Amino acid sequence: MSEVLSQSEIDALLSAMSSGDLDTTQMHEVADEPQVRPFDFLRPSKFSKDQLRTIELLHDTFCRSAQTQLSGALRAMVEIEVVTADQVTYGEFVNSMPAPSLITIVTMEPLEGNAVVEVNLPIVFSIIDRLVGGPGTHRPKPRELTEIEHALVGGVIETLLRGFSEAWSTVVPARFRKVGTEMNPQFAQIVAPSDMVVLITFELRIGAQTGSISLCVPYLVLEPVMDRFTAQSYFSALTAGPSPEMREGIATELGSVSIPVSVELGAAELNVGDLLALAPGDVIPLSVAPGSDAVVRIGRREAFHAQPGVRGRHAAVQITGRIEDLERTLT
Structure with a gap:
């Protein structure tokens, strides 16, 4: 039997109670009986x-x-x-x-x-x-x-x-x-x-x-x-x-991702004519003074200032400072 009554069923129930056709005492006795719910021991409910x-x-x-x-x-x-x-x-x-x-x-x-x-x-x-x-x-x-x-x-x-x-x-x-x-x-x-x-x-x-x-x-x-x-x-x-x-x-x-790191020692501007005329042995002056910091790039982003040098038999740079966002924007 459904636990939800329709409106017509509710009206019929109220009408039966008013006319005395429905024994309310019996209803209370049924309601007072303990409600038993089947439990399957072979399939106990573990998850709600x-x-x-x-x-x-x-x-x-x-x-x-x-x-x-x-x-x-x-x-x-x-x-x-x-x-x-x-x-x-x-x-x-x-x-x-x-x-x-x-x-x-x-x-x-x-x-x-x-x-x-x-x-x-x-x-x-x-x-x-x-x-x-x-x-x-x-x-x-x-x-x-x-x-x-x-x-x-x-x-x-x-x-x-x-x-x-x-x-x-x-x-x-x-x-x-x-x-x-x-x-x-x-x-x-x-x-x-x-x-x-x-x-x-x-x-x-x-x-x-x-x-x-x-x-x-x-x-x-x-x-x-x-x-x-x-x-x-x-x-x-x-x-x-x-x-x-x-x-x-x-x-x-x-930590295991490879990221390209490059060092920019300086920069120079040449016109196309000078560029086409370059030959082995030519020297291109850079726009930085000796002893100035180089720029370390992480990918395409300028990240650190560094001093160039050597370590053992390898060229190397020593980090001297971080390039902040404001400095990066100004340059």
Whole structure:
């Protein structure tokens, strides 16, 4: 019976009470009876609706990041969309996977335990076909991948794992790392079949080909940080800016970036005639006096003053000061 009454049902109820046709004493007795709600011990509810919604929201970030990276790698339009985030038992998840399937077992450091990323084989073969120069339409009968095919698709899996790490960093600084690969779902037993897991399903479209990706994370892995999976915590993290872990990661990545550095000892102006008349041995006077500072450029930007010299058997400069924005504007 529906718990919400229509207006006509309310009017009929009030009319029955006024005429005495409805026994209000019996209504009170029914209301005083304890309300019993069925509980399935085989499928205990571990995740609230708010937590599942938060998990679904944070994977929208994964979709945007992963589809951009994969589009460049596969040279095709790639679209990834979250289909659902639900809680099931691990046994149900394993039984739902076809055999064979591409199953990647991953860690989520610093969280303890393993998770599973599953990509269905038809879209895997389409990806491999594109990676070797094909149109992505080659889909052989389901079979286990060869070592070469595993190596080819390994880069795509790493791209997905980086996307998961980036998305989860807004709530939990989890780093997804591959620790193993299986093709038979029965061999990917990371928790007991009765344990509850959160299952996030994605639809992957590559050109005209469509497939699915599944991320399965056991409740036991997430239990220590379950209080962070709320809409309030998620949106607070988005507005709070990068976490210290994210800042450290960004700084580490930037530390390995190569930047061109050049030193300008001086400058001179020549007309076209003088320039065309230059010959080996000619001297071009610079517009700086001996002992003056040289200018160190970072990329195209003037950054430092420096004194030229030598260090060992190499030419070198010693930084003497920073070029401030005002000075840079005036020059």
